[in-house]
Amino acid sequence: MPINYFIEQLQAKGVKITPQRQEIIKVFLESQDLHLSAEEVHRRITVKFPSMSLDTVYRNLSMLQKLGILTELNFGDRKSLFEINNSQHHHHLICTKCGGSQEIEFCPLDFLDKQHIKNFKVQKHSFEIFGICANCMQ
Amino acid sequence: MPINYFIEQLQAKGVKITPQRQEIIKVFLESQDLHLSAEEVHRRITVKFPSMSLDTVYRNLSMLQKLGILTELNFGDRKSLFEINNSQHHHHLICTKCGGSQEIEFCPLDFLDKQHIKNFKVQKHSFEIFGICANCMQ
DNA sequence: TCCTAATTAGGAATTATTACTATTTAAGAT
DNA sequence: ATCTTAAATAGTAATAATTCCTAATTAGGA
Incomplete structure (x- = not known):
C-alpha cells in the first residue's frame, strides 16, 4: 500500500495531516521489522x-490504532508493539529465546462455536503462540 | 485443592516453605476473584x-508461575494478572467496559493444524477475546 | 544447636506510558 | 494571500508496574 492510501484515511476522519504523522506511517511502510x-x-x-x-509518537500510535491503521500487539513483556495493517489478518509464533516472530494465518475465531460467545459482543481478540523457533532449536 | 497440595509441590522442587509463600498461595485459594x-x-x-x-510478592509470583502453580495473564493493560491452576485449562472473555472476565473452555490449540507450527517447539500460548459482556450491553 | 544458602524487607532504580502546559501549525474561512 | 482557531506538538514532569540492590533474617539440613 502506498502512503497516500493511509493519508486519505486520515483525511476522511478529519484529522490533520502533520509531517509528524506522515513520518510515523513512513517508518512502518519502510520497515523490514514488522513490529x-x-x-x-x-x-x-x-x-x-x-x-x-x-x-x-505515543499519541499518534494510539490514534492510528483506533482508526484501524495500526494493530497493537502485546507479547506479554509489558511493552506494546505495533504493526501496520497492510496484509491480511494473522497471528504470531514468538520465539522466547531470540524474540523473533513469524506469522500464521490460522485464526481461532474461525473455529469458535458461537455458543461460547453468546451474550457477548466481540470487539477484538489476541492469540499468540510462544516457543522456540527453528533457528534457536539446535 | 487444599493448600497442602501446593506446599508439597514446593517441597518437591526444593524451595523453602516460608510463611510469606504460604500466605500468597492462601490468598489465591481464598479469593473469589480469579485474577x-x-x-x-x-x-x-x-x-x-x-x-x-x-x-x-513479585519474586514469588514469578517463581510460582515457573513451577506451574500459577498462570500469568496479560490482558493488554501492561499489568500482569495471576490465577492459580486448580481448574482445567481455559481462556477468557474480557469485558472492555467493566473489566470483568468469564472463562471459556474452547482452546485454539485443539484446532490448530500441526502444519502451522512445524519447526517450532510450543511452550505456551495466549488467547483472549475482548468485547462487551451481557451486563454492560444494555 | 549451628551453619549456610535461600529468602526477605525496605527502598532505590528502571521502564513504559501518560499527563501537563505553553507554543506552534494545518486547514478552513475571509 | 492572510486570518483564525481548534488541533497538534515539544519538552518535561508525573505515574504505574516491575525489577534491582543490600543488609538482615530464616528454613531446613548437618
Whole structure:
C-alpha cells in the first residue's frame, strides 16, 4: 500500500495531516521489522528529525490504532508493539529465546462455536503462540 | 485443592516453605476473584501481615508461575494478572467496559493444524477475546 | 544447636506510558 | 494571500508496574 492510501484515511476522519504523522506511517511502510515499539519508532524518526517528541509518537500510535491503521500487539513483556495493517489478518509464533516472530494465518475465531460467545459482543481478540523457533532449536 | 497440595509441590522442587509463600498461595485459594495483580495480592496480605514486602510478592509470583502453580495473564493493560491452576485449562472473555472476565473452555490449540507450527517447539500460548459482556450491553 | 544458602524487607532504580502546559501549525474561512 | 482557531506538538514532569540492590533474617539440613 502506498502512503497516500493511509493519508486519505486520515483525511476522511478529519484529522490533520502533520509531517509528524506522515513520518510515523513512513517508518512502518519502510520497515523490514514488522513490529515496532513506540521507542523504536521514535528512535528511527529522530535520526532525521531530532525534535520529534516521544509523546507525539505515543499519541499518534494510539490514534492510528483506533482508526484501524495500526494493530497493537502485546507479547506479554509489558511493552506494546505495533504493526501496520497492510496484509491480511494473522497471528504470531514468538520465539522466547531470540524474540523473533513469524506469522500464521490460522485464526481461532474461525473455529469458535458461537455458543461460547453468546451474550457477548466481540470487539477484538489476541492469540499468540510462544516457543522456540527453528533457528534457536539446535 | 487444599493448600497442602501446593506446599508439597514446593517441597518437591526444593524451595523453602516460608510463611510469606504460604500466605500468597492462601490468598489465591481464598479469593473469589480469579485474577489477582501483584499489587492486589500484596494489599490483601498486608492487612494481616503489614511487613510483607512487595518485592517478595513479585519474586514469588514469578517463581510460582515457573513451577506451574500459577498462570500469568496479560490482558493488554501492561499489568500482569495471576490465577492459580486448580481448574482445567481455559481462556477468557474480557469485558472492555467493566473489566470483568468469564472463562471459556474452547482452546485454539485443539484446532490448530500441526502444519502451522512445524519447526517450532510450543511452550505456551495466549488467547483472549475482548468485547462487551451481557451486563454492560444494555 | 549451628551453619549456610535461600529468602526477605525496605527502598532505590528502571521502564513504559501518560499527563501537563505553553507554543506552534494545518486547514478552513475571509 | 492572510486570518483564525481548534488541533497538534515539544519538552518535561508525573505515574504505574516491575525489577534491582543490600543488609538482615530464616528454613531446613548437618
